[in-house]
Amino acid sequence: xxxxxxxxxxxxxxxxxxxxxxxxxxxxxxxxxxxxxxxxxxxxxxxxxxxxxxxxxxxxxxxxxxxxxxxxxxxxxxxxxxxxxxxxxxxxxxxxxxxxxxxxxxxxxxxxxxxxxxxxxxxxxxxxxxxxxxxxxxxxxxxxxxxxxxxxxxxxxxxxxxxxxxxxxxxxxxxxxxxxxxxxxxxxxxxxxxxxxxxxxxxxxxxxxxxxxxxxxxxxxxxxxxxxxxxxxxxxxxxxxxxxxxxxxxxxxxxxxxxxxx
Numbered sequence: 001x002x003x004x005x006x007x008x009x010x011x012x013x014x015x016x017x018x019x020x021x022x023x024x025x026x027x028x029x030x031x032x033x034x035x036x037x038x039x040x041x042x043x044x045x046x047x048x049x050x051x052x053x054x055x056x057x058x059x060x061x062x063x064x065x066x067x068x069x070x071x072x073x074x075x076x077x078x079x080x081x082x083x084x085x086x087x088x089x090x091x092x093x094x095x096x097x098x099x100x101x102x103x104x105x106x107x108x109x110x111x112x113x114x115x116x117x118x119x120x121x122x123x124x125x126x127x128x129x130x131x132x133x134x135x136x137x138x139x140x141x142x143x144x145x146x147x148x149x150x151x152x153x154x155x156x157x158x159x160x161x162x163x164x165x166x167x168x169x170x171x172x173x174x175x176x177x178x179x180x181x182x183x184x185x186x187x188x189x190x191x192x193x194x195x196x197x198x199x200x201x202x203x204x205x206x207x208x209x210x211x212x213x214x215x216x217x218x219x220x221x222x223x224x225x226x227x228x229x230x231x232x233x234x235x236x237x238x239x240x241x242x243x244x245x246x247x248x249x250x251x252x253x254x255x256x257x258x259x260x261x262x
Contacts, residue, residue, distance in 0.1 A: 024053035031057055032064045039072030039080070039102045047079040054080075059088035065110060066094050070205075071101020074126060074147060081109035081154075095119045095178075095187070098212065100205070104186070105151060108158040113187040120212060121181040123166075124173040124205070126151065159185030173207045 023034045023044075033053055037044040057063045065084070084091050084106065093099075093110035100122035107113050107121075115121060126148040130140035148170070155166045161184070181187045 023049060024056060026058070030064060031061055032066055033057065034066045035080070035103065035106060036066070036068045037070075039069055039076050039106070041073070041076065043072070045069055045072065045076075047076040050080050051083040054083045054087055057087065057089075062090045062092055063087060064092050064094055065107070066096060067099045067103055067107055068097040069100065069103035070098060071103050071122075074102050074105070074151070077102035077105045078150075081106050084109040094191070095121060098122075105154055108154060108186065112189075114189055114191050115178040115181055115187045116191045117178050119178055120209065121176045121178075121186055122174065122205070122208075123155065123170050123176075123186075125170050155186070161185065173205060175207060175209055 023036075025032050025034070033050065035045050035050060039045045039047075041047075054063070090112070091110040093107040093113040095107060095113070095115040096119060097116075098120050099107050099115075100120070101124060104121060104123055126144050128140065128144050130137055132140075152163050152166045152170065155161070155170075156163050159166070176184060176186065178187070178190045182190055
């Protein structure tokens with residue numbers, strides 16, 4: 001199965017439930033926006049809700065973004081990242097447990113990235129799925145490569161690393177501790193807090209650290225949300241912009257299906 005679909009299916013319990021929780025909290029301590037769960041339409045970390053929350057935030061105060069996400073749709077992530085970059089005030093990414101895949105692209109859009117000891121930061125290649133003949137599959141690969149290079153550019157801009165090194169790290173599905181992410185330039189500083197845990201099923205990823213996989217059961221004991229029947233939850237989709245030209249006509253005839261995760 002395509003890893004993006006697998007990620008969504010494995011973590012269906014994080015799908016958005018109306019009234020489950022506020023994602024923007026303002027109090028005497030400041031204002032915090034929570035990016036938690038799979039980043040995809042229909043899930044708790046969806047672009048529509050998060051962008052709306054950013055627009056509601058007070059631009060005269062720092063906006064703290066709390067990250068605990070296994071990743072998701074690259075397009076949802078790019079929409080959220082653009083809203084963060086357009087926010088007039090200072091934005092601070094706080095990686096408290098896991099920031100993987102599309103979540104990392106959102107985090108590095110912030111003015112400052114802070115990561116707790118014990119947390120993980122993961123980058124990898126864009127992933128997708130297509131159905132059709134050889135022309136369709138080639139066109140899909142070309143689209144994915146273009147999308148992936150925009151992600152490479154974001155990482156290279158943040159870290160100052162050459163694109164070749166970033167590409168190699170993504171090819172290798174690189175999981176970084178706080179110390180490694182700091183040394184690599186992906187984050188700006190480390191918070192001296194510990195005790196993080198992982199609540200997400202990471203079976204869609206080939207190299208997830210065993211420590212994260214072991215912590216799922218413990219995290220599940222701490223939270224047992226009431227969920228709607230799984231059959232009533234529509235599968236999230238993220239469709240790439242359609243190329244034009246005769247090959248796309250052929251692709252449409254073959255019912256091209258494309259989903260991208262990063």
